[in-house]
Amino acid sequence: MIRTLQISFTSLSQTLCRNNGSSNTHVAGTGVMCSNLAVSAKTNTHYGIKTLSSAAVLSTKKCVPCNTKDLRPMTEEAANQLMPQVSGWDLVNDGGTLKLHRSWKVKTFTKGLEFFQEVASVAEAEGHHPDLHLVGWNNVKIDIWTHSVGGLTENDFILAAKVNGLDVQDLLSKKLSKPAQSSG
Numbered sequence: 487m488i489r490t491l492q493i494s495f496t497s498l499s500q501t502l503c504r505n506n507g508s509s510n511t512h513v514a515g516t517g518v519m520c521s522n523l524a525v526s527a528k529t530n531t532h533y534g535i536k537t538l539s540s541a542a543v544l545s546t547k548k549c550v551p552c553n554t555k556d557l558r559p560m561t562e563e564a565a566n567q568l569m570p571q572v573s574g575w576d577l578v579n580d581g582g583t584l585k586l587h588r589s590w591k592v593k594t595f596t597k598g599l600e601f602f603q604e605v606a607s608v609a610e611a612e613g614h615h616p617d618l619h620l621v622g623w624n625n626v627k628i629d630i631w632t633h634s635v636g637g638l639t640e641n642d643f644i645l646a647a648k649v650n651g652l653d654v655q656d657l658l659s660k661k662l663s664k665p666a667q668s669s670g
Contacts, residue, residue: 544571544640544647549612552634552641559584559637572646578629584638585631586646591659595623601657602626608648614641616649624659 550557565577565584575588592598598620605628609615617629630646632639 544568544644545651547640547644549614549641549644551613552632552639557632557635557639559632559635560639565638568640568643572643572650574650575646580629583631583636585629586638586642587627587629588646588649589625589627590654592624592626592657593659595620597657598624598626601654604652604654604657605649608652609645612641612645612648614645616645 562577562579562584569575569577572586575586578585578587590601592601602618602620605616605618614632617631619627619629621627628649630642631637632641
């Protein structure tokens with residue numbers, strides 16, 4: 487008989503690091519070092535595994551190769567659980583294909599091209615490439631989805647979180663087409 491064990495990372499972390507986030511605590515006998523640990527009370531369940539709800543978690547992950555035969559598109563429910571981790575992005579259903587979409591207004595046409603270069607650098611490093619659109623002279627739009635599976639995978643959320651982390655404020659117009667929402 488196989489038994490499933492679910493562990494709340496929040497309670498495990500709080501048990502291991504009882505000092506509530508004070509810096510550099512070594513947990514005796516475990517080999518665990520807690521350094522400025524911040525634990526979110528929010529957890530999500532993905533494929534039966536509890537995960538922390540934090541954009542920082544996604545932005546530190548690396549995209550996995552999309553040529554894996556076991557890679558499948560996630561359900562809309564699973565995608566909705568990850569959406570709070572990628573503030574400012576919309577979940578869209580494009581003819582049955584789930585995608586992440588976000589728009590920005592840039593100061594000039596050339597600032598739009600610079601914006602895309604920043605995104606392209608991240609995408610190339612991750613081996614995961616979004617659809618980039620420069621519409622009009624100052625509207626940049628990005629659609630992210632895993633083309634090889636015809637829908638969304640965790641890779642798409644990882645890339646969106648990394649795009650959110652780019653320092654591109656100097657390229658953007660003060661009048662943003664869609665302001666980033668706080669993920670609270």
